[in-house]
Amino acid sequence: MKKIVQLLCVAVVILGISAFTSGTKDGKVGYKVGDIAADFKLENIDGNMVSLADFKEAKGFIVTFTCNTCPYAVAYEDRTEALNKKYAKLGYPVIAIMPNNTDVKPGDNMASMKARAKEKGFTFPYLMDKGQKVYPQYGATKTPHIYILEKTKKGNVVKYIGAIDDNYSDASLVKEKYVENAVDALLKGEDIKVKETRAIGCSIKV
Secondary structure (H helix, E strand, O other): OHHHHHHHHHHHHHHHHHHHHOOOOOOOOOOOOOOEEOOOOEEEOOOOEEOHHHOOOOOEEEEEEOOOOOHHHHHOHHHHHHHHHHHHHHOOOEEEEEOOOOOOOHHHOHHHHHHHHHHHOOOOOEEEOOOOOHHHHHOOOEEOEEEEEEEOOOOEEEEEEEOOOOOOOOHHHOOOOHHHHHHHHHHHOOOOOOOEOOOOOEEOOO
16 A cells, blocks of 8 residues: 555656646646747737738847736736837837636637727737637746747747736836837847846736
């Protein structure tokens, strides 16, 4: 009996290690700065399937995991739209991905995404991570959670991970515009000074 218990304990430990290292939905495993981000194909609010490869002229991407229902994500909506208007024409469009389980958060379903995008006048793609397969690859844990990618011959290299800026509650009080600073540096061919910050937001709902 004692031997059986020991074997069961070993099995549990092995399974736990396997789940952790293979990329779980708790966001503990994902991309680090310098990694190559795999492409994806996700449904946009207009019904079309969108991938990064579709943006032939892009120099890179501002990928944001966001949603309708998180107050942090809502607080950043206008700033996210402003980022797209400023940088899409310079080669760094915003690509927004809704990662939540819509059974848990029905306010984030496709119909609600379409309504929110229309209400706010989003000019960027707003994609659904159906089946929640993409956000674990990235290691996103929050909404919003930003990943800046630079298009290179090797692929889309992760150059920045974290928050949009240092004040989610009041845009007028922002002192550090992390995403803008990072993209500006990339456009100038300079090194990004702050490559990673802590994302502030709601946990992604599984």
